Amino acid sequence: VAAKRGTIWSEDGYALAETATGYEIGLIFSQEPRSPAFFAELGEAAGVSGGFLQARSDAYWSLKREYDSKSDLTEEQDDEWGLKLRRASSFFMDELVNAKVKDKVNAVKRSWRANGVSVRAVDYRRYPLRDAAAGITGRMLDGSNDLGLEATLGADLGRGDVNLTINQEIQLTAFEALRQAVDLHRALSGAAVVLNSQTGEVVALADYPSYDPE
Numbered sequence: 013v014a015a016k017r018g019t020i021w022s023e024d025g026y027a028l029a030e031t032a033t034g035y036e037i038g039l040i041f042s043q044e045p046r047s048p049a050f051f052a053e054l055g056e057a058a059g060v061s062g063g064f065l066q067a068r069s070d071a072y073w074s075l076k077r078e079y080d081s082k083s084d085l086t087e088e089q090d091d092e093w094g095l096k097l098r099r100a101s102s103f104f105m106d107e108l109v110n111a112k113v114k115d116k117v118n119a120v121k122r123s124w125r126a127n128g129v130s131v132r133a134v135d136y137r138r139y140p141l142r143d144a145a146a147g148i149t150g151r152m153l154d155g156s157n158d159l160g161l162e163a164t165l166g167a168d169l170g171r172g173d174v175n176l177t178i179n180q181e182i183q184l185t186a187f188e189a190l191r192q193a194v195d196l197h198r199a200l201s202g203a204a205v206v207l208n209s210q211t212g213e214v215v216a217l218a219d220y221p222s223y224d225p226e
Contacts, residue, residue, distance in 0.1 A: 016031045016135065017031050017137070017152075017169050017170060018168070018169040018170070018171065018172045018173040018174060019031070019173045019174075020149055020161060020165075020169070020173075020174050020176065021173060021174065021175045021176065022176055022178045022179060022180040022183070023175070023176060023177050023178060023179055023215070024179050024180055024181065026140070026180040027138075027140055028139065028140065028141060028145050028148065028149050028176070028178065028180070029137060029138070029139050029149040029152075029161070029162065029225075030137070030138050030140075031135050031136070031137060031138070032135070032136060032137075032138040033111075033133050033134070033135055033136075034108025034109060034110065034133075034134050034136055035108055035109050035110070035111070035113070035114040035117075035131055035132065035133055035134065036104060036105065036108055036130075036131070036132045036134050037058050037104070037105045037109060037113075037114075037117055037129070037130070037131060038102060038103065038104040038105070038129070038130040038131075038132070039054075039065065039068075039069075039102060039103050039104075039128055039129055039130070040101060040102045040128035040130070041068070041069045041072040041073070041100075041101055041102065041103070041128065042072075042101060042128065043126070043127045043128030044069060044126050044128040044129070045124050045125075045126055046069065046073070047124075048062075048066055050120075050124050050126065051063070051065045051066040051069065053120045053123075053124070054117065054120050054124075054126075054129065057113065057116035057117045057119070057120045058105065058109065058113060058116075058117050059109070059113060060105065065103070068100075068103050071100060072097075072100040072101055075096060075097060075100050076097060079093045079096075079097060108134055108136060114131055117129065117131055118131055137151065137152045137153075137162070137225075137226075138226065139151065139225040139226055141180065141183065141184065142224050142225065142226065143187075143222040143223060143224050143225075144183060144184050144187040144188075144218070144222070145178070145183055145187075146160070146222045146223050146224065146225045147160065147217065147218065147219040147222060148160055148161060148176075148178060148183075148217055149161055149162060149225060150162040150163055150225065151225035151226075161174070161176075177208070177213040177214055177215060178214065178215060178216060178217065179215045179216065182206055182215050182216040183215075183216045183217070183218065185216075186204050186206050186216040186217075186218040187204075187216075187218040187220065187222075189204070190202050190203070190204045190218045190219070190220045191220045194220050194221075201219070201220060201221060202219070202220050203218065203219045203220075204216070204217075204218045204219075205217055205218075
């Protein structure tokens with residue numbers, strides 16, 4: 013089992029980038045109860061529209077009935093229909109859910125004996141300061157390093173945690189002050205650096221506009 017990627021810590025003990033676990037919710041419609049009540053309960057548990065889930069299920073079964081009614085398909089046409097059915101037969105939520113939602117979904121799955129509901133743990137990178145520290149941390153998406161320390165310290169993070177001289181509170185204050193200054197003066201962008209006057213260490217490094225690394 014591969015070790016989890018290390019955490020990037022601020023000097024005052026806050027995570028700037030860390031590996032967290034979310035849960036992917038999926039459905040295989042051929043293994044689900046074809047009941048409006050089931051989709052309503054599942055939608056409420058997962059935080060999505062039950063009507064939307066049922067519409068996706070209905071679309072799959074409608075397509076399957078149409079396929080089953082055809083008896084004169086060529087091999088190429090049969091392959092094309094097979095591809096359509098595979099694409100329509102399942103649905104996976106775009107966003108990961110937390111453990112509380114996962115437990116609710118599993119409860120509905122057990123209650124309805126819905127074997128087609130899948131709940132899979134997925135590790136992802138979480139950035140608690142979001143855009144306020146994105147210029148420092150960078151981001152890591154789909155297993156690929158992008159910008160910032162996620163890229164330059166990739167090897168170190170593969171071995172363990174990394175500790176910075178950045179102070180979370182000062183970083184947030186510097187970012188907000190910079191954002192207000194850029195907006196006030198209608199500037200295109202801005203940057204700010206805060207140093208420890210005694211050690212020369214960088215305690216805040218902000219740039220604006222920024223981006224949400226998640």
